[in-house]
Amino acid sequence: MKKNTMVALILICSSLSLIFIAWIFVIGDHGSTDEFNAKNWPKTKEKAIQTTVDYFKKEKNLEVTVDEVSSSGEYASHEIYLKGHVTNNKQEKFSVTLDSSKNFKVISIN
Structure with a gap:
């Protein structure tokens, strides 16, 4: 059970990190007037x-x-x-x- 929980946490953290990086890219690319x-x-x-x-x-x-x-x-x-x-x-x-x-x-x- 602990192994499954650990894998799930790693997947969630990885997904959130990728979403954050994508958000930074979009803001940086479209932020200037x-x-x-x-x-x-x-x-x-x-x-x-x-x-x-x-x-x-x-x-x-x-x-x-x-x-x-x-x-x-x-x-x-x-x-x-x-x-x-x-x-x-x-x-x-x-x-x-x-x-x-x-x-x-x-x-x-x-």
Whole structure:
């Protein structure tokens, strides 16, 4: 009787482990938002750059150059991070965070 119980416990634990691993795979594969997938990232990146350039031109009366664009890499995050400098002045740097879920709204500037 003990042997049958032990086999049943091993089968149940193995099954639960496989279900958990499959769940992790599904979440990891489908957890990021659409704008960050490989197909849409170039468009997202371009819109983020244009939004940043327009923001600085309108709000700060500055021409800027964006040097780096990245996403947070976090599960289901909508944040896009941009770094750059004022055009013709590489010493005056900036960093911007945009929220792509809110029409690329600027949420922070440093």
